[in-house]
Amino acid sequence: MKGWAWTLGLAVLLSGGAARAHLARNTAVLLDIGERSVEAELQMPLDQLALALTQSFDAVPADVIRERAAELPAYVREHLKASTPDGRPFEVEVGTVGVQRVEDGDCLVAHVTLRAPPGASARAFTLTDTLVLHQVMNHRALVSVRRDFHTGLFGESQEVVGVASAQMPSLLIDRTHGSWWTGFRAVFRLGLRHIAEGTDHLLFLLVLLLPAPLLAHGGRWREPDRLGASLARVLGVVTAFTVGHSLTLAAAAVGVLRLPSQPVEVLIAVSILVSAVHAVRPLFPGREHLVAAGFGLVHGLAFATVLAGMGFDSGALAMSILGFNLGIETMQAAVVLLVLPWLLLWSRAPGFTVLRIGGAAVGGAAACGWVLKRALDVSTPLGPWAEAASGHAWVGLVVLAAVALAMSRRGRRAALG
Amino acid sequence: MQRLSVKWLCLGVSCSILALGACNGDSDPGTGDPGTGDGGTTTEDCSTATTHIEQVVCASNAFLSTLTEAQKASVLYAWTDQVAKTYWSNLPGVTRNGLKWGTLSAESKEAALTLAALVLTPEGYADMTGVFAADDYLDSLGGGTGGDGGFGGPPPGSDGGFGGPPPGADGGMGGPPGGGGGGIALDYSSDNYIIAFIGTPSSTGSWMLQIGGHHMAYNVTYLNGTGYPTPNHIGAEPKTAFTLNGETYAPVADEGDAMVALYNSLSTEQLDAAYLSGTFSDVVLGPVEFGTGSYSKVVFPAQAGVLVSTLSESQQALVTAAIKKWVSDFAPAVSEPLVAAYTSPDAYAHTYVAWGGTKSAGVNVDVSGTYMRIDGPRVWIEVACQGGAVIRNQTHYHTIYRDKQTDYGNQLTP
Numbered sequence: 001m002k003g004w005a006w007t008l009g010l011a012v013l014l015s016g017g018a019a020r021a022h023l024a025r026n027t028a029v030l031l032d033i034g035e036r037s038v039e040a041e042l043q044m045p046l047d048q049l050a051l052a053l054t055q056s057f058d059a060v061p062a063d064v065i066r067e068r069a070a071e072l073p074a075y076v077r078e079h080l081k082a083s084t085p086d087g088r089p090f091e092v093e094v095g096t097v098g099v100q101r102v103e104d105g106d107c108l109v110a111h112v113t114l115r116a117p118p119g120a121s122a123r124a125f126t127l128t129d130t131l132v133l134h135q136v137m138n139h140r141a142l143v144s145v146r147r148d149f150h151t152g153l154f155g156e157s158q159e160v161v162g163v164a165s166a167q168m169p170s171l172l173i174d175r176t177h178g179s180w181w182t183g184f185r186a187v188f189r190l191g192l193r194h195i196a197e198g199t200d201h202l203l204f205l206l207v208l209l210l211p212a213p214l215l216a217h218g219g220r221w222r223e224p225d226r227l228g229a230s231l232a233r234v235l236g237v238v239t240a241f242t243v244g245h246s247l248t249l250a251a252a253a254v255g256v257l258r259l260p261s262q263p264v265e266v267l268i269a270v271s272i273l274v275s276a277v278h279a280v281r282p283l284f285p286g287r288e289h290l291v292a293a294g295f296g297l298v299h300g301l302a303f304a305t306v307l308a309g310m311g312f313d314s315g316a317l318a319m320s321i322l323g324f325n326l327g328i329e330t331m332q333a334a335v336v337l338l339v340l341p342w343l344l345l346w347s348r349a350p351g352f353t354v355l356r357i358g359g360a361a362v363g364g365a366a367a368c369g370w371v372l373k374r375a376l377d378v379s380t381p382l383g384p385w386a387e388a389a390s391g392h393a394w395v396g397l398v399v400l401a402a403v404a405l406a407m408s409r410r411g412r413r414a415a416l417g
Numbered sequence: 418m419q420r421l422s423v424k425w426l427c428l429g430v431s432c433s434i435l436a437l438g439a440c441n442g443d444s445d446p447g448t449g450d451p452g453t454g455d456g457g458t459t460t461e462d463c464s465t466a467t468t469h470i471e472q473v474v475c476a477s478n479a480f481l482s483t484l485t486e487a488q489k490a491s492v493l494y495a496w497t498d499q500v501a502k503t504y505w506s507n508l509p510g511v512t513r514n515g516l517k518w519g520t521l522s523a524e525s526k527e528a529a530l531t532l533a534a535l536v537l538t539p540e541g542y543a544d545m546t547g548v549f550a551a552d553d554y555l556d557s558l559g560g561g562t563g564g565d566g567g568f569g570g571p572p573p574g575s576d577g578g579f580g581g582p583p584p585g586a587d588g589g590m591g592g593p594p595g596g597g598g599g600g601i602a603l604d605y606s607s608d609n610y611i612i613a614f615i616g617t618p619s620s621t622g623s624w625m626l627q628i629g630g631h632h633m634a635y636n637v638t639y640l641n642g643t644g645y646p647t648p649n650h651i652g653a654e655p656k657t658a659f660t661l662n663g664e665t666y667a668p669v670a671d672e673g674d675a676m677v678a679l680y681n682s683l684s685t686e687q688l689d690a691a692y693l694s695g696t697f698s699d700v701v702l703g704p705v706e707f708g709t710g711s712y713s714k715v716v717f718p719a720q721a722g723v724l725v726s727t728l729s730e731s732q733q734a735l736v737t738a739a740i741k742k743w744v745s746d747f748a749p750a751v752s753e754p755l756v757a758a759y760t761s762p763d764a765y766a767h768t769y770v771a772w773g774g775t776k777s778a779g780v781n782v783d784v785s786g787t788y789m790r791i792d793g794p795r796v797w798i799e800v801a802c803q804g805g806a807v808i809r810n811q812t813h814y815h816t817i818y819r820d821k822q823t824d825y826g827n828q829l830t831p
Contacts, residue, residue, distance in 0.1 A: 048698060055696050057785035057804065137695040137718070137773070138801070140705065163705075166695065167718045 025105060026140040027132055030158065032147035033175050034313035038090075038114040038122050041146075042076065043107040044132055046099065052135040065099060065108060072097050072108065079131040082114040085124055085172065091115040121176075123150070128170040137166045143173070149316035150178025152186025154307065183316070184323045191327020194306060195335070199390040200268050200370060201299055202335060207363035208237055208275040208292060209340065210356050213347035216285035221356070224347045233288060238336055240289035242329055244296020245303060250321050252304030262374065264301045269370035271295035276364035279356055303328065338397060346404035349411035355400075362386070469750030470620040470642040472535050477618035477626070480528035484516075488525075492516045496616030496623055499710030502825050505627065505634035506704045507650055507815055509552075509605060513629055515613025518549075519606070529612050533628060536637055536644075540671075541746030544651055547668025548633045549607035551653045554661045555807045556605040605631065605807075623828065632815075634704070637747070638826035644751035645826040647819045649743065650703065654805050654813035656782070669814045672742040673782055676789045676800050679735040680772055680780035683723070688780070691723040693773035697788035700799040700817045712829050717821060720792050722771025726762070736760075736770060740791060743798055743818040755820070759796040768793035774802075785812055795820050 025045035032039040050061035053068060053075075065072070073094045082090035095111040102109065116122040133139040144158040145151070153159060162171040195201055212234045215225040224230075251257040274291070277283060284291050307320050346352050369382025389396075466472040481489055492515050494501040504514050521529065534542050609630050616624030620642050628635040632652035638645045651669055658667035683691065705714040725736050737760045744752045744759065758764060772780050774787035781787055787802040797819040802812040 051696055051698055057698075135696050137693070137697050138699045138701045138703070140714075163714050165716060166701075167716045 026142055027129075028102070029127075029129060029141050029143040029164075030146040031127075031143065031161075031173065032155075033145060033150075033173075034122055035315060036116050036122050037313075038082070038125070039147075040080070040112045040114060042080070042110045042112065042129075042131065042141075043100075043102050044110070046106040046108060048132050048136055048139055049108055052132040052139075055135065062099075062106070072110075076110045076112060076131065079129065079134060080112055081128040082125045083128075084117060084120045085126065088117045088120060090117065090122075090125060123175045124173065126170055126172050127164070129164040130169045133164065133166045133169060140165050143171060145173070145175065148175050148178060149183035149187070149313070149319060150175060150180065152178070152183055154187065154190060154320070156306070180319065184319055187320050187323035188327040188330075190306065191324040191329075192331045193327075194303065194324075195328050195331035199366075199387045200272060201302075202390070203363050203366060203386065204268070204272045204275055204295065204299070205238075205241065205332060205335065206339065207272060207279055207360060208241075208288065209234060209336065209343060210279040210359050211282065212237065212288070212340075213344050214356075216282035219281060221282060221353075224352075227344065230344060230347075234336065234340060236289040237292045238332060240293035241296040241299070242325075242332070244293040244298075245300030245328070246296075246325055248297045248300030249303045249307070249325060252301055253307040253317060253321050257301070257304075259301055261302070261305055264298060265374045266371060267298045268295075268302055269367050269374055271298060272363055272367035273371065276360040276367060279360035279363070339400070342397075342400050342404035345408045346400075349404070349407040350414075351403075351407050355403075468620070468642070469535075469644070469748050470639060473532065473626075473639070473644075473748075474618045474620050476528070476532040476535050477614065480525065480532050480612075481614075481618075483522065483525040483528050488516055488520075492613055493617065494613060494615045496625075498615060499829055500708060501613070501615050501710075502625060502636070502638075502829065503704075503706045503708055503710050505629050505636055505648070505650065506707055507632060507634070507652055508704075509609070509631035511707075513611045513613070514615070514627055515611040517608060518610045518612070518630075519608025521612075529628075532626075533635075536626060536635070536748060536751075537746055538748060538752075544668045544672075544746055545628065545633065545635070547666040548630075548651060548653055549610060550661050550664070550666045551655070551659070551668060552605040552609070552631055553607050554659050554666075555654060557661065558807055623826070625825070636825065637751070638823075638828060640826045640828070644747065645820065645823045646744070646747040646751055646755075647824045648702075648704075649746075649818040650816065651743075651746075651818075652813065652815040655808050655811055656802075656814045657811075669816065672739075672816060673800060673814055675735070675739040675742045677780065677782060679732070679739050679770065680789060682732050682735050683728075683770075687723050687728070688772070691769075691771045692776060693721060693771050693788070695773060697773045697786055697801055699803060700788075700801045700815050701790075702797065702799065702817055702819060703815065706829075710829060712824070715819075715824070717792075717797065720767075720769050722769035722790075722792065725765040725768040725770060725791075725793075728770075733765065736765070736768070736791065740796060740798065743816070744796075755796075759793055764793050764795070768796070782814075783812055787812070793821075795822050797821060 025048060027045065027048070028043040030041040030043070032041075046061040046065055050059050050064040051057065054064055068075075076094050076097060077092060080092060082092065084090070091114070093113040093115070095113060097108065097110040099106055100109040101107075114122070114125070116125070127143065129141050129143070131141065133141065141164040142160060143162045143164060144160045145153055146158050147153055147155045148159075151159075161173055164171060211221050213224050213230045214221045215223060215229075225233075248257060252259070274283070274295075278288075278291075303324065307317075307324060343355075346355060365382050366386030369380045369384075369386065372378040372380055373383050466475045481492070484492060494514060501514050504512070506513070518526065518529075533545055537545060607630075610633065611627070611629055613627040614624060615627065616622065618624050618626075618639075623638070623640050625636060625638040632650075632654070634648065634650040635646070636648055651672070653669040656673055657670055658665055660666075680688070680691075701718060702715060706712065725733055728736065737756075740759050741752075741756055744756050746752075759768075769792045770790070771792065772787070772789045774780070775784055778784045778787070780789065782800075782802045785802060785804045789800045791798040797817070799815075799817045801815045803815060805811050805813050
């Protein structure tokens with residue numbers, strides 16, 4: 001996230017975001033590289049575009065763009081070209097063209113599809129961009145790759161690959177150095193990181209696991225369950241969660257399902273709260289896997305925002321979903337394997353209730369903080385506190401293990417004594 | 418009388434320091450408390466050093482000796498830091514290297530000005546202080562606080578809206594965009610100008626002095642004692658004379674006038690032949706390499722215009738006069754070989770003058786988009802006239818002076 005912000009900051013700076021007081025802001029060209037086609041997003045500063053169209057410093061940019069709206073797609077079509085390294089032209093299809101605010105200034109944003117000729121790859125091509133700079137001699141277009149599965153670019157950071165100017169409007173974009181394997185590893189790592197850094201996802205899982213070794217009786221958590229039954233329950237919960245989030249992740253990444261992120265984020269916080277209450281008093285004993293599956297659907301929607309926009313290339317998309325999901329599963333499995341043994345051990349010893357209630361309280365407090373923040377934009381120290389604490393997760397794990405061992409030994413001694 | 422004896426004392430001290438410096442290349446760092454600001458006691462008189470480079474190194478070390486250890490750490494960059502060399506810009510508010518003027522003690526400021534006065538000629542020095550003053554002038558007009566129609570004014574003393582990263586990181590923007598009027602607040606002030614050293618000042622090694630800020634970039638690279646003053650950007654709003662605190666400044670007016678004199682001397686046919694098509698909303702080769710540490714984005718256009726060698730003697734003299742307006746801002750030891758190289762008959766056989774803008778308006782610096790350039794085998798000078806950012810009803814100048822062979826001393830090559 002931090003890296004993304006830096007890159008964006010740099011892009012803004014280079015594209016002349018700071019230059020509002022002056023005239024020279026640059027165009028940004030963002031490329032999403034596929035196997036057979038490239039999606040390009042062009043962000044042309046309105047003032048420079050108006051200058052290119054009218055050659056007049058007195059024209060009001062917004063008026064010029066409004067008056068010429070009908071001819072703008074053709075203008076883009078005329079000034080953006082791509083060809084294979086041996087000179088065969090790509091097919092250029094101009095999609096939506098409209099004015100958008102990009103950072104601190106209005107831009108004409110155009111979406112263009114560049115399709116490689118039959119038999120050719122879209123991974124290496126010559127881009128010729130003369131938009132604006134056919135007329136404005138000091139103008140530049142900064143060309144960046146935003147998405148490229150083969151080199152592990154998934155839209156969260158951009159790689160500047162060149163600059164087009166009136167002097168050199170053509171540049172060779174060569175993305176042949178990546179591979180499916182590189183991309184797969186990168187998206188797998190992205191999945192790992194998403195869980196490792198996604199405090200809310202982890203907390204949901206951990207809080208749900210707290211009462212897993214126990215048996216519910218008459219609306220209360222009672223004695224430890226048999227080991228086999230506990231393990232089966234944990235397996236059921238984790239599998240159900242996985243099935244749930246895989247379904248919505250795939251659906252949202254493909255574009256079948258679209259939900260605004262705010263309610264999803266609120267629901268995720270609610271899911272932690274529900275599992276925290278369940279850890280104190282059994283709300284749905286024996287049906288944990290159903291709840292996990294249900295909330296898995298919600299968490300999957302949040303995962304999908306990471307992959308949003310990869311939908312232009314089915315091969316890369318399938319690999320992205322698979323790799324990202326595997327990354328998530330691996331990290332989940334690692335967390336469960338690290339935590340579960342101590343939970344099972346301690347659950348058969350005295351004092352487990354303290355951990356269960358305490359853990360639920362912490363999870364519940366963080367969840368309340370997130371609900372307030374995400375639903376009502378009320379800042380509390382609870383959410384940030386939980387996120388800061390998650391940075392010391394290893395310490396927590398060691399303490400858990402140590403206490404679990406100590407309690408277990410004391411319990412055994414008491415039984416013997 | 419007492420003054421004179423102090424001067425002699427200083428002279429003696431600086432001579433011995435110079436002798437020491439010659440031994441280890443590092444003069445007495447000094448233990449003076451910069452907070453007291455009672456300048457004069459630790460400032461060395463570097464004018465007694467025999468060569469330009471010795472004077473500049475002496476003055477650099479004298480400046481460094483006024484700094485705290487923490488300040489010194491943030492003013493000095495490794496010579497190998499190519500990216501730092503390219504952190505210069507025409508813009509206000511961007512992250513630059515080094516220490517800001519506003520953070521320097523009175524003693525440090527004086528030592529920095531002494532250094533600048535050695536690197537620059539009196540004309541160059543006047544340009545520098547004039548550009549400082551121009552920012553204070555814009556500030557006095559309310560430049561940072563709504564004069565630009567929609568800029569949210571920053572709190573006084575703020576960093577112009579950029580929560581910048583430390584130099585060396587990517588020049589990112591920290592502040593979130595504000596509502597409505599645009600995200601970047603501008604703060605015009607002479608306090609925002611910076612001084613930085615890339616590499617350790619020495620008369621035999623490689624190092625670079627940067628003094629810069631809004632509308633100003635002095636990047637002087639010294640290689641084994643030879644100075645290379647480019648890329649050099651200077652601009653000013655307003656482009657004409659202005660008065661601040663009883664002083665009158667016109668930092669870039671003489672540069673503009675010299676160019677106008679040249680173009681006014683051209684015949685209709687020559688002007689026609691020198692005309693460049695296209696629109697110029699700024700100079701072509703401004704800080705295009707900002708933060709890249711490389712020459713890859715510095716692409717000079719194909720030469721175009723009227724060959725200087727085809728001009729009359731008096732017209733050629735005006736070309737030379739215009740070139741000198743930029744190059745001779747730097748000390749003679751730096752500028753004289755360059756002026757000779759740029760204005761030789763050989764060079765003029767491959768040097769073009771050209772202009773652009775509204776053709777019917779002619780070379781009129783009061784018209785937005787008017788553009789003038791001198792383009793030789795080495796020298797590259799551009800002047801662009803653009804609408805004011807604060808003084809909206811006037812144009813102002815952006816100028817750039819580059820050397821196609823020795824920008825950054827030709828040291829960016831990996």
